[in-house]
Amino acid sequence: MAKLNVSTRYKALTRDLMWDPKDVNIKEIYPLIEAEGIHIRDPKRWEDPFRMTFNQYVKIQSEKEHLHHAIRGAFEANHGHARIVDSRWFEGVKAFAVAVQPAEYAAHRLMAYIGRNIPIEAIRFATFNQAVDELRHAQIEIKHYAHMSRYYDGLHAYSKTNENLWFNTVPKSFFDDALTSGPFEALIAISFSFEYVFTNILFLPFASSAAAVGDEHFASVGKSVQSDESRHMALGMAALKMLLEEDDRNIPIVQRWLDKWFWRCYRVFAVISTLVDYYPRIRAISWKKAFEMYVEDQVLNGLFKDLFKYGIRPPRHFEDSMKEKEHYSHATMRILDHYKHANYFRGFRLQPDDYDWLSREYPNTFERYYAPFFRKMDDHVMAVASPGLPAVCAVCQIPCEYPNPDRPQESWTQYVEYNGKTHMLCSPGCRDIFLAEPEKYMQWWWPAESYLSGEFGSSLEDMFEYFGFTPEEANEHYSSRDYHRWIRYREELGLDKRFETV
Amino acid sequence: MATSQQQYVGVDLDKNGGAVTDAVVEAIQQDNPGVELVDFNIYVKVKAPQRMIIRRQLVEDILGRNWDLQELHMVMASYFGFIEEWDEEKLVIRWSADES
Amino acid sequence: MTMQARNLQPIRQQPWDWATKNEYEEVTLREQPYIHGHYRNKYYKPDYDIYDPRYTRVRVRDWEAFRDPKKLWYQTYVMTRKKMADEVEALFERAGKLAIYERVDPAWRKFSLAFYTPLRHYEYAGAVQLQHVVRYAMGCPIEQAATYTAFDKQGRAQWLSTWALEFAGGEGLQALQHARQLWLEDESYDKLRSYMEHVLVTDDWVEVLVALHLAIEPILDRLAYEQLNAISIEHGDPVLAELALICSEQVQWQENWTASLFQLIATDPTTSRWDYLKSLGYEDWPGDYRWGRTLSNPKSTPEETLTNQEIMSQWASKWISRAIQAVTPLQSLLDRHGISCAVEPVMERAMASYILPTLEKCGIDVKISV
Numbered sequence: 001m002a003k004l005n006v007s008t009r010y011k012a013l014t015r016d017l018m019w020d021p022k023d024v025n026i027k028e029i030y031p032l033i034e035a036e037g038i039h040i041r042d043p044k045r046w047e048d049p050f051r052m053t054f055n056q057y058v059k060i061q062s063e064k065e066h067l068h069h070a071i072r073g074a075f076e077a078n079h080g081h082a083r084i085v086d087s088r089w090f091e092g093v094k095a096f097a098v099a100v101q102p103a104e105y106a107a108h109r110l111m112a113y114i115g116r117n118i119p120i121e122a123i124r125f126a127t128f129n130q131a132v133d134e135l136r137h138a139q140i141e142i143k144h145y146a147h148m149s150r151y152y153d154g155l156h157a158y159s160k161t162n163e164n165l166w167f168n169t170v171p172k173s174f175f176d177d178a179l180t181s182g183p184f185e186a187l188i189a190i191s192f193s194f195e196y197v198f199t200n201i202l203f204l205p206f207a208s209s210a211a212a213v214g215d216e217h218f219a220s221v222g223k224s225v226q227s228d229e230s231r232h233m234a235l236g237m238a239a240l241k242m243l244l245e246e247d248d249r250n251i252p253i254v255q256r257w258l259d260k261w262f263w264r265c266y267r268v269f270a271v272i273s274t275l276v277d278y279y280p281r282i283r284a285i286s287w288k289k290a291f292e293m294y295v296e297d298q299v300l301n302g303l304f305k306d307l308f309k310y311g312i313r314p315p316r317h318f319e320d321s322m323k324e325k326e327h328y329s330h331a332t333m334r335i336l337d338h339y340k341h342a343n344y345f346r347g348f349r350l351q352p353d354d355y356d357w358l359s360r361e362y363p364n365t366f367e368r369y370y371a372p373f374f375r376k377m378d379d380h381v382m383a384v385a386s387p388g389l390p391a392v393c394a395v396c397q398i399p400c401e402y403p404n405p406d407r408p409q410e411s412w413t414q415y416v417e418y419n420g421k422t423h424m425l426c427s428p429g430c431r432d433i434f435l436a437e438p439e440k441y442m443q444w445w446w447p448a449e450s451y452l453s454g455e456f457g458s459s460l461e462d463m464f465e466y467f468g469f470t471p472e473e474a475n476e477h478y479s480s481r482d483y484h485r486w487i488r489y490r491e492e493l494g495l496d497k498r499f500e501t502v
Numbered sequence: 503m504a505t506s507q508q509q510y511v512g513v514d515l516d517k518n519g520g521a522v523t524d525a526v527v528e529a530i531q532q533d534n535p536g537v538e539l540v541d542f543n544i545y546v547k548v549k550a551p552q553r554m555i556i557r558r559q560l561v562e563d564i565l566g567r568n569w570d571l572q573e574l575h576m577v578m579a580s581y582f583g584f585i586e587e588w589d590e591e592k593l594v595i596r597w598s599a600d601e602s
Numbered sequence: 603m604t605m606q607a608r609n610l611q612p613i614r615q616q617p618w619d620w621a622t623k624n625e626y627e628e629v630t631l632r633e634q635p636y637i638h639g640h641y642r643n644k645y646y647k648p649d650y651d652i653y654d655p656r657y658t659r660v661r662v663r664d665w666e667a668f669r670d671p672k673k674l675w676y677q678t679y680v681m682t683r684k685k686m687a688d689e690v691e692a693l694f695e696r697a698g699k700l701a702i703y704e705r706v707d708p709a710w711r712k713f714s715l716a717f718y719t720p721l722r723h724y725e726y727a728g729a730v731q732l733q734h735v736v737r738y739a740m741g742c743p744i745e746q747a748a749t750y751t752a753f754d755k756q757g758r759a760q761w762l763s764t765w766a767l768e769f770a771g772g773e774g775l776q777a778l779q780h781a782r783q784l785w786l787e788d789e790s791y792d793k794l795r796s797y798m799e800h801v802l803v804t805d806d807w808v809e810v811l812v813a814l815h816l817a818i819e820p821i822l823d824r825l826a827y828e829q830l831n832a833i834s835i836e837h838g839d840p841v842l843a844e845l846a847l848i849c850s851e852q853v854q855w856q857e858n859w860t861a862s863l864f865q866l867i868a869t870d871p872t873t874s875r876w877d878y879l880k881s882l883g884y885e886d887w888p889g890d891y892r893w894g895r896t897l898s899n900p901k902s903t904p905e906e907t908l909t910n911q912e913i914m915s916q917w918a919s920k921w922i923s924r925a926i927q928a929v930t931p932l933q934s935l936l937d938r939h940g941i942s943c944a945v946e947p948v949m950e951r952a953m954a955s956y957i958l959p960t961l962e963k964c965g966i967d968v969k970i971s972v
Contacts, residue, residue, distance in 0.1 A: 004767065004774065004775075008775075009767070012763060012767060012774070012775060012778055013759075013760045013763045013764065014760070016778070016779075016782055017722060017723055017726035017759060018723075018726065018727070018730070019723065019782070019785065019786055019795075021799040021802070022786070022795070022796070022799070023795075023796040023799050023800070024799045024800060024802070024803045028803040029799075029802045029803055031645075031646065032645050032646060035644075035645040036645075053760055054683075054687070054753070054756055054757035054760045054761075055687035055690065055691060055757075055760070057680075058680050058683040058684045058686075058687050058757075059684050059687055059688070061680045061684075062680040062681045062683075062684035065676070065677045065680055065681065066681075069677060079610065082610075102633075102635065105633050105634065105742070108736075108749075109634075109736065109737050109745070110737075112733040112734075112736035112737045112749070112752075113733070113737040115730075115733050116730060116731075116733035116734050116736075116737060125756065128729070128733070128752070128753065128756060131733070131736065131749065132676070132749060132750075132753055135676055135746065135749060136676040136680075138629075138633065139629040139675055139676045139677070140676075142628065142629045142633075143625075143628070143629060145617070146617035146618075146628050146629075147617070149614070149617040149618065150612035150613065150614055150615070150617055151612055151613060152613070153613075155617075156614060156617065156618055156619050157618065157619045158618070159618075159620075159632035159633070159635065160619075160883075162635055163635045163636065163637050163638050164637075164638065169638075169640070172635065172638075172640065173640040173641075176639055176640035176641055176652055177640065177641060179652050180640075180641040180642060180643045180644055180652065181644055182644060182645050440641050440644070441641075442896050443640065443641045443642060443892070443896050443897060444640050444641070445638045445639070445640050445890070445892065449891060450638075450890075450891055453891040455887070455888065455890075455891055456886070456887070457886070468619075485613070488609045489609060489610055491609060492608075492609035492610050493610070
């Protein structure tokens with residue numbers, strides 16, 4: 001046959017498959033298409049630049065799976081978990097496990113929702129691919145934790161932890177927010193704001209740290225997952241440009257979504273800043289530098305310059321995220337340490353090399369505002385515990401304990417009156433999100449209120465049962481049984497033996 | 503945001519790709535002016551001002567074997583910029599802000 | 603694990619508190635959160651929770667109890683499909699090199715393009731509505747199988763398209779265009795197209811699975827991917843027969859897992875749609891403290907009065923009758939092209955060999971009215 005070029009062939013395989021129905025109303029097939037005020041005129045000219053077909057997809061992905069699971073197999077067989085440079089790394093991996101993995105799963109259901117409800121074939125095959133990819137990510141991550149769970153604490157009831165623990169409401173409410181939005185908003189939220197703006201910073205610095213501390217398995221998870229994200233980023237970009245160019249009336253709507261989801265994504269990444277700056281004993285890069293490179297250079301200085309011609313300005317409060325870069329990981333780690341007695345991933349005593357590194361990377365903020373707090377914890381791990389349950393932000397659901405980056409001695413917490421009730425928000429960014437959709441954010445599941453109402457019993461044991469872990473699995477790492485297990489595993493393998501050379 | 507700052511496009515390549523990663527990096531360097539490399543231990547960030555092209559033929563010549571652009575999926579951990587073209591022969595990533 | 607040194611003994615043999623027998627179960631069970639969804643839908647069914655048993659009328663004691671008989675998870679799914687993709691590509695390549703398409707009987711050539719190419723629309727519509735199932739079904743075990751089935755249908759839609767492009771040679775794009783016209787305008791397709799349109803507006807996700815996998819597909823897929831294989835070969839076309847063999851491997855799996863799901867649902871005597879919470883260890887849960895405050899109380903929705911079997915019987919009767927009506931007119935397409943194949947016996951065989959035995963295992967009676 002006359003060989004068709006890639007573009008024509010891809011179109012032939014993926015376009016004109018749907019038709020205008022003759023026996024039912026098209027609005028019944030796509031009941032949400034007009035709900036959000038988005039106007040689409042001729043979406044045919046758009047396409048997913050990756051042009052991946054079914055055959056290419058399964059071939060490339062099975063090759064990736066083959067490579068990744070070979071690394072996993074070797075790591076497991078070789079007790080790689082005992083070979084990393086410092087076991088506190090696993091506490092960070094646990095955070096990732098129970099926060100990120102369920103998020104991948106939620107994204108899987110979400111992409112199916114988007115693909116089903118947006119009748120644009122030009123991008124639909126890409127959304128279908130992504131729905132399957134997200135299941136992949138959830139599963140290769142679970143395989144990592146399944147092995148860890150056989151040797152370490154905190155992961156054995158991760159589903160319950162995800163359903164019921166205060167910490168998990170942070171990522172869970174983020175994806176629940178997208179899952180309950182209209183399909184176009186969900187597309188911008190996830191494919192653009194999440195995938196394009198932020199996933200690099202999720203997987204690449206963390207994967208580099210993983211390699212640096214000797215967790216080859218996790219390094220491979222990070223890279224293998226991120227290689228799929230490239231396709232998702234392309235989809236996000238194609239979708240964004242399409243909405244902006246299809247109709248001018250879309251522009252203010254898209255701007256509103258970018259404003260909301262930029263800050264929502266930024267806040268859900270709070271814990272990632274500690275996984276970059278704190279948990280690895282050998283760091284690949286600081287949060288501040290990673291943020292400058294991936295968000296400031298690549299997105300704000302790269303992408304948003306390009307979007308200016310549509311009348312799109314950088315997202316509201318992006319200056320706040322830039323100002324906060326020298327505080328973010330420290331303030332977040334401080335929050336985690338405050339509540340480490342009720343969390344499944346532990347805090348830890350900072351070591352001398354940690355103080356050196358953090359002071360060097362954050363000369364303006366660390367010693368002055370944060371080191372005294374961590375030193376206090378070094379003397380007594382419970383000295384810094386906050387009694388009771390955290391008062392959390394009604395949008396991002398992180399405890400309201402962020403300092404105002406302009407005046408770091410002061411709290412950034414905002415108060416809003418709505419419907420006869422005072423709502424607490426962690427920052428102006430979250431406050432504005434709340435004010436734009438108060439009736440939505442009033443519906444959040446507030447863990448503290450739920451625990452106090454005795455939803456799952458009244459004793460502390462009942463509560464931990466409900467969290468999916470025990471008090472022994474919480475707290476400080478270097479005094480924990482996980483640390484001692486790790487030492488024992490190393491002894492058995494002879495990893496700390498010194499060999500004399502004469 | 504400093505408006506005078508250069509807009510970069512680029513790719514993050516997995517160093518597990520070995521000879522393929524090396525060949526892609528070399529091809530990018532040969533074909534594009536002003537290429538900068540930043541080494542991140544497990545991956546290498548390859549960036550160029552405004553526009554970047556990766557040509558199949560050149561990668562093949564450097565690698566010394568047949569190479570399909572689809573194989574890039576295996577080593578391209580991430581990218582930044584708009585993907586303007588991706589066909590059998592080339593991948594072009596660019597920003598379009600300065601288009602006139 | 604007795605081969606491990608004492609100090610390297612794992613602290614638990616099972617990774618999770620819930621029992622898992624294999625890798626598939628490790629990565630599948632309890633993936634979906636069941637309680638504490640944060641917000642209600644902004645537009646679609648605004649009173650419903652994110653994962654809510656009310657998205658279907660049937661009730662199941664334990665949504666996590668379903669198992670895919672093939673135990674497919676992502677890794678095993680893409681690996682088996684890669685093998686199929688390689689086979690399909692090799693098949694087309696060999697066909698081109700051996701110039702097989704040139705030796706195909708002209709009547710068959712015309713017929714096969716007119717029959718198989720429009721089926722890309724049928725496969726695609728099924729894939730689209732399965733995305734609805736993927737979003738709203740309860741639990742990862744079920745929606746995971748639906749995910750891969752949807753992806754398979756996409757794959758078949760693309761394989762059929764590729765086949766038409768190759769077979770029609772220089773007129774490939776016109777062949778796709780022509781097939782679309784047939785799908786939209788030819789009388790033989792009228793009922794089938796209409797059937798798929800009605801599937802696309804079916805809201806209850808279990809009913810979608812019944813409409814697709816207990817009614818139309820067992821009939822049409824047997825015709826397209828089994829019955830016509832020998833006839834294809836007789837007309838000098840081994841390519842299509844081989845492609846159909848690969849397709850039918852996927853189709854058999856989709857029938858197997860849905861049949862076991864239908865059986866699980868039909869034989870479940872649960873009368874409250876909230877009983878599944880017990881299977882998750884939330885038996886003492888009084889319900890979300892927000893219910894009745896900022897949110898409506900889900901438990902105030904009246905329970906179904908019909909049994910699962912009665913509900914499924916209604917669905918099966920409705921969709922099987924329609925499926926027979928949808929496939930019957932394809933006879934005229936066969937006749938028009940002089941292909942001797944009778945559709946009715948194929949339908950009878952599908953009923954006898956698959957649909958009726960499946961219904962029987964489910965304890966469901968159907969009234970077929972054609």
